[in-house]
Amino acid sequence: MKKLLPLMKKYWVYAFFSPIFMILEVIGDILIPYLMSLIVDVGIANQNTGYITKMGCYMILTALLAMAFGVSSSFFGARAGYGFASEIRQKTFERIQSFTFANLDRFSVSSLVTRLTNDCNTIGMVTMMSLRMAIRAPFMLIFALIMAFRINSYLARVFLVAIPVLAVIVAAVLFKARPLFLQMQKRVDRVNAVIKENLAAIRVVKSFNRQDFEEAKFKERNDSLMNTALKAISTIIILMPAFSLIVYSTIIAVLWFGGFQITAGNMGGGELISFITYNTQILMALMMVSFYFMQLLRGSASVNRIIEVLDTEPEIKEKRNPVRTIKDGSITFKNVSFRYPGSREKTLKNINFEIASGETLGIIGSTGSSKTTLVQLIPRLYDVSEGSVLVGGIDVRDYDLKFLRDNVAFVLQNNTLFSGTIRENVKWGDENASDEEIIAALNKAQAWEFVSAYPDGLDHIVEQGGDNFSGGQKQRLCIARALLKSPKIIILDDSTSAVDMATDAKIQNAFKTELSDVTTIIIAQRISSIKHADRIIVMHEGEIESIGNHEVLLEKSPIYSEIFETQQKGMISA
Numbered sequence: 001m002k003k004l005l006p007l008m009k010k011y012w013v014y015a016f017f018s019p020i021f022m023i024l025e026v027i028g029d030i031l032i033p034y035l036m037s038l039i040v041d042v043g044i045a046n047q048n049t050g051y052i053t054k055m056g057c058y059m060i061l062t063a064l065l066a067m068a069f070g071v072s073s074s075f076f077g078a079r080a081g082y083g084f085a086s087e088i089r090q091k092t093f094e095r096i097q098s099f100t101f102a103n104l105d106r107f108s109v110s111s112l113v114t115r116l117t118n119d120c121n122t123i124g125m126v127t128m129m130s131l132r133m134a135i136r137a138p139f140m141l142i143f144a145l146i147m148a149f150r151i152n153s154y155l156a157r158v159f160l161v162a163i164p165v166l167a168v169i170v171a172a173v174l175f176k177a178r179p180l181f182l183q184m185q186k187r188v189d190r191v192n193a194v195i196k197e198n199l200a201a202i203r204v205v206k207s208f209n210r211q212d213f214e215e216a217k218f219k220e221r222n223d224s225l226m227n228t229a230l231k232a233i234s235t236i237i238i239l240m241p242a243f244s245l246i247v248y249s250t251i252i253a254v255l256w257f258g259g260f261q262i263t264a265g266n267m268g269g270g271e272l273i274s275f276i277t278y279n280t281q282i283l284m285a286l287m288m289v290s291f292y293f294m295q296l297l298r299g300s301a302s303v304n305r306i307i308e309v310l311d312t313e314p315e316i317k318e319k320r321n322p323v324r325t326i327k328d329g330s331i332t333f334k335n336v337s338f339r340y341p342g343s344r345e346k347t348l349k350n351i352n353f354e355i356a357s358g359e360t361l362g363i364i365g366s367t368g369s370s371k372t373t374l375v376q377l378i379p380r381l382y383d384v385s386e387g388s389v390l391v392g393g394i395d396v397r398d399y400d401l402k403f404l405r406d407n408v409a410f411v412l413q414n415n416t417l418f419s420g421t422i423r424e425n426v427k428w429g430d431e432n433a434s435d436e437e438i439i440a441a442l443n444k445a446q447a448w449e450f451v452s453a454y455p456d457g458l459d460h461i462v463e464q465g466g467d468n469f470s471g472g473q474k475q476r477l478c479i480a481r482a483l484l485k486s487p488k489i490i491i492l493d494d495s496t497s498a499v500d501m502a503t504d505a506k507i508q509n510a511f512k513t514e515l516s517d518v519t520t521i522i523i524a525q526r527i528s529s530i531k532h533a534d535r536i537i538v539m540h541e542g543e544i545e546s547i548g549n550h551e552v553l554l555e556k557s558p559i560y561s562e563i564f565e566t567q568q569k570g571m572i573s574a
């Protein structure tokens with residue numbers, strides 16, 4: 001909590017005044033029964049109409065003031081609570097943005113979504129309650145007790161019995177309900193996880209006819225959430241009748257013993273009425289305290305889940321005096337090994353190679369042979385476990401991270417577009433790019449042809465995830481987006497897999513003629529995509545099997561020649 005409190009800074013005025021107004025409201029609530037007892041015992045007893053009217057007016061005035069204070073307290077409390085929550089949400093979101101790929105491997109997206117929504121809301125609500133209920137209940141309890149004892153200390157002894165009994169019942173119920181509520185929160189998480197995963201991949205689910213399976217999975221989790229919720233609720237539901245029972249029992253006791261007190265002349269009728277009101281207020285305050293603790297419990301679970309995100313340090317650290325110039329696009333891997341955080345096996349073993357600036361490097365190898373893992377080390381999406389990766393002769397860890405990534409453009413294997421226009425999407429590469437530059441990039445990526453065919457051209461709408469484009473169109477837009485960065489190095493991870501061979505050849509040609517000074521790395525499944533590369537790396541189970549140009553590899557690499565032959569055969573039979 002200490003960690004989060006500074007985020008309240010902007011809202012401290014609200015956080016300060018909400019409890020103050022609350023206390024004023026409580027004072028009003030306490031005064032009203034007192035004024036009422038005066039009306040009965042003094043006004044009515046002496047048949048003094050003037051006094052009754054005067055006290056009646058005071059009572060109405062106090063009620064109005066108490067109401068105004070109550071509303072202000074609620075308003076301020078809500079401002080403070082939800083303002084606080086929104087600051088936390090912002091901070092958490094920013095932290096997630098700074099996450100590295102390794103951090104993201106640890107948290108699932110659905111759990112991050114739950115943290116940003118449910119948990120932040122809970123914190124906001126509990127903060128609001130802390131400013132109001134947590135203040136109201138104890139003050140109410142103390143003031144009402146004082147008043148009750150002042151009216152009649154003999155009668156007030158009922159509280160010596162009622163309060164402990166209520167406290168024991170409440171404690172017992174909460175003790176039982178606590179684990180259930182914590183469990184309920186976990187179940188909510190599990191439901192959210194299915195929702196997120198299913199909806200994100202709803203098209204895949206449909207194409208595989210997995211609706212029934214997904215529905216069953218959802219039903220199982222949904223039911224288990226409902227059952228836990230029911231269990232939790234039915235545990236605490238006993239509180240309400242228990243509370244009523246105690247309140248009415250004490251009222252009967254007060255009326256019974258109060259009757260004797262009145263007959264003995266120790267107490268007025270009005271005092272008895274107000275005593276009963278204080279009695280209810282006291283017990284109500286106790287209930288409120290217990291309810292508040294319940295919520296506090298939920299809140300603390302949420303706080304922990306938020307802190308967990310905020311405490312996750314991106315383990316890719318920036319150097320103190322980072323390099324912000326780049327000599328050229330040469331790349332060197334020196335004895336590089338890599339292990340994914342949390343996995344035991346090394347994914348890359350002993351990688352050594354060097355490519356000169358402007359060279360084109362092809363990478364091929366069976367699926368899972370660590371091609372993607374290898375190139376991810378160049379823009380520092382992950383850091384090497386051993387050895388070093390140099391770009392332009394300097395260790396990538398010495399560069400300013402943003403600078404490095406601006407110079408190493410990486411078209412991810414499963415790249416995605418964002419909702420907006422084509423122009424907005426391509427501009428991710430360079431915010432200040434002019435339309436001419438955008439069109440030039442689209443041209444090189446062989447995307448201008450289909451973009452210019454739209455009546456609205458660059459303003460054509462991209463739906464979320466780019467779902468309104470074909471796979472190959474999406475890939476070409478992603479390439480254009482990367483080209484707009486005018487990088488020193490460009491990495492295409494299987495980025496033309498969905499593009500037809502002829503267009504693929506055109507893209508390669510454009511790269512060769514117009515981007516001859518840019519170091520290009522092409523990961524591909526098709527030999528035709530990398531055949532003309534200056535050099536080709538053949539990956540096998542995390543190691544370089546061989547390296548050389550097309551002709552050399554046909555000679556010396558059994559894997560390469562096998563891939564070549566299979567693809568040749570495929571060509572001929574097709």
Ligand SMILES: Nc1ncnc2c1ncn2[C@@H]1O[C@H](COP(=O)(O)OP(=O)(O)OP(=O)(O)O)[C@@H](O)[C@H]1O
Nearest residue numbers: 105340343347366367368369370371372373374413
């Ligand atoms: N984030 C990750 N955390 C843990 N292991 C991973 C992660 N990403 C990949 N791996 C593992 O590393 C190995 C290499 O994966 P990689 O994605 O580099 O293969 P690839 O050669 O690019 O395959 P493909 O041709 O299918 O794209 C695989 O065994 C994979 O399971």
Ligand SMILES: [Mg+2]
Nearest residue numbers: 371372373413
């Ligand atoms: Mg891959």
